[in-house]
Amino acid sequence: xxxxxxxxxxxxxxxxxxxxxxxxxxxxxxxxxxxxxxxxxxxxxxxxxxxxxxxxxxxxxxxxxxxxxxxxxxxxxxxxxxxxxxxxxxxxxxxxxxxxxxxxxxxxxxxxxxxxxxxxxxxxxxxxxxxxxxxxxxxxxxxxxxxxxxxxxxxxxxxxxxxxxxxxxxxxxxxxxxxxxxxxxxxxxxxxxxxxxxxxxxxxxxxxxxxxxxxxxxxxxxxxxxxxxxxxxxxxxxxxxxxxxxxxxxxxxxxxxxxxxxx
Amino acid sequence: xxxxxxxxxxxxxxxxxxxxxxxxxxxxxxxxxxxxxxxxxxxxxxxxxxxxxxxxxxxxxxxxxxxxxxxxxxxxxxxxxxxxxxxxxxxxxxxxxxxxxxxxxxxxxxxxxxxxxxxxxxxxxxxxxxxxxxxxxxxxxxxxxxxxxxxxxxxxxxxxxxxxxxxxxxxxxxxxxxxxxxxxxxxxxxxxxxxxxxxxxxxxxxxxxxxxxxxxxxxxxxxxxxxxxxxxxxxxxxxxxxxxxxxxxxxxxxxxxxxxxxx
Numbered sequence: 001x002x003x004x005x006x007x008x009x010x011x012x013x014x015x016x017x018x019x020x021x022x023x024x025x026x027x028x029x030x031x032x033x034x035x036x037x038x039x040x041x042x043x044x045x046x047x048x049x050x051x052x053x054x055x056x057x058x059x060x061x062x063x064x065x066x067x068x069x070x071x072x073x074x075x076x077x078x079x080x081x082x083x084x085x086x087x088x089x090x091x092x093x094x095x096x097x098x099x100x101x102x103x104x105x106x107x108x109x110x111x112x113x114x115x116x117x118x119x120x121x122x123x124x125x126x127x128x129x130x131x132x133x134x135x136x137x138x139x140x141x142x143x144x145x146x147x148x149x150x151x152x153x154x155x156x157x158x159x160x161x162x163x164x165x166x167x168x169x170x171x172x173x174x175x176x177x178x179x180x181x182x183x184x185x186x187x188x189x190x191x192x193x194x195x196x197x198x199x200x201x202x203x204x205x206x207x208x209x210x211x212x213x214x215x216x217x218x219x220x221x222x223x224x225x226x227x228x229x230x231x232x233x234x235x236x237x238x239x240x241x242x243x244x245x246x247x248x249x250x251x252x253x254x255x256x257x258x259x260x261x262x263x
Numbered sequence: 264x265x266x267x268x269x270x271x272x273x274x275x276x277x278x279x280x281x282x283x284x285x286x287x288x289x290x291x292x293x294x295x296x297x298x299x300x301x302x303x304x305x306x307x308x309x310x311x312x313x314x315x316x317x318x319x320x321x322x323x324x325x326x327x328x329x330x331x332x333x334x335x336x337x338x339x340x341x342x343x344x345x346x347x348x349x350x351x352x353x354x355x356x357x358x359x360x361x362x363x364x365x366x367x368x369x370x371x372x373x374x375x376x377x378x379x380x381x382x383x384x385x386x387x388x389x390x391x392x393x394x395x396x397x398x399x400x401x402x403x404x405x406x407x408x409x410x411x412x413x414x415x416x417x418x419x420x421x422x423x424x425x426x427x428x429x430x431x432x433x434x435x436x437x438x439x440x441x442x443x444x445x446x447x448x449x450x451x452x453x454x455x456x457x458x459x460x461x462x463x464x465x466x467x468x469x470x471x472x473x474x475x476x477x478x479x480x481x482x483x484x485x486x487x488x489x490x491x492x493x494x495x496x497x498x499x500x501x502x503x504x505x506x507x508x509x510x511x512x513x514x515x516x517x518x519x520x521x522x523x524x525x526x
Binding site: 049 | 365
């Protein structure tokens with residue numbers, strides 16, 4: 001299994017604190033030593049960092065921990081290889097362009113049988129079932145919507161339906177973004193928290209590090225963090241239910257629970 | 264104008280030396296202060312670093328200079344904005360997937376009228392003429408070859424022909440790779456050098472730094488570097504001619520001069 005981390009914020013926000021916790025699970029407090037990756041969105045633009053080295057030891061991860069890259073949306077992933085060898089082309093997040101938007105995807109779980117599903121527009125570069133699932137998912141969206149659908153609800157329903165088709169193949173927890181929305185779909189494990197005023201303190205589970213968000217934020221900031229397992233000990237995280245998708249935009253859940261549970 | 268840097272090598276090789284020279288032109292010895300980017304290929308996989316900050320001051324560029332990422336193919340670019348604002352989505356290299364390969368592209372020059380040319384499969388994410396030209400080029404390759412062509416010569420001829428269509432729009436020097444070949448097309452400025460045994464010394468034009476390649480290489484290494492302008496003072500670089508394309512693979516020119524000058 002792998003670990004996922006996502007963020008959606010209403011003002012460009014750095015993810016140094018959460019990323020520090022996640023990276024500890026990459027070889028120190030967790031067994032996820034087979035590479036890691038992160039993508040930061042700045043409007044329509046993005047910056048991606050990947051490394052096949054364990055997150056806990058990676059020089060690139062050190063840079064990302066220390067250098068506060070402020071962004072609107074983040075997706076990160078640390079890998080424990082189960083399908084596809086340890087190699088940079090098998091490192092999440094995977095990305096493709098659709099409608100002039102840069103889409104990124106990270107997956108936790110296994111859906112091996114998806115590799116038999118035919119693909120049309122998008123082809124995998126590496127050998128993971130995860131990248132194949134992503135290519136299939138975007139293929140389906142593209143075939144149904146050669147141009148972006150008129151409403152967010154329509155797009156969200158389409159994606160939730162596709163996730164519900166993938167999930168019975170095994171285990172399928174995922175984070176997906178089109179640079180505007182963060183789609184979080186849970187099969188077994190995904191938790192989220194929205195931080196907003198009044199801000200409090202938080203302490204990482206996986207490292208001896210606390211933060212006082214009061215000092216790091218302004219009153220109007222709204223930031224949601226999504227992770228495979230809660231990253232902090234002193235905050236209340238919400239678990240996504242099996243088969244549930246939540247859509248976040250500008251730091252908030254815009255598709256509340258219950259609304260997007262399959263086709 | 265911008266500056267391009269490319270590398271093709273027969274063994275994974277770091278580009279720290281050349282990159283150090285290039286980054287000096289990003290705000291110190293040159294005016295190219297509007298961001299920079301680099302992509303490293305490891306087989307079919309890739310790692311990309313981008314920064315809208317000037318290369319000479321960028322923290323990410325410092326990491327790339329000091330951390331020897333060994334790779335088979337590199338494309339890098341420092342930008343002096345002329346089309347499209349300074350923003351991460353307008354920072355080269357641009358990339359797309361075709362045939363399950365990750366293609367990267369960087370451009371020096373201006374081809375503004377290309378923005379009127381229709382696109383089908385690939386759409387730009389940012390607002391540069393360069394990304395539009397890249398989308399058009401890959402669109403054409405994809406339309407002509409839904410599957411990879413049988414021979415390298417066929418693919419190379421196709422790409423040289425497309426470059427020859429773009430070049431009359433303005434200035435069009437470019438580096439392009441499909442993770443196996445490095446395609447270098449010159450309009451006004453592009454120079455290259457192949458380093459192999461017996462290796463000698465080289466001194467950077469733009470920084471007080473010399474290197475003895477004997478100490479950094481083994482006898483069988485073959486490495487080609489391509490750049491807008493020669494990066495060293497004590498080596499003999501070859502200028503590409505106007506309208507000429509050279510294709511490099513495993514460090515060597517596989518399509519020699521003269522063979523690929525247009526459709």
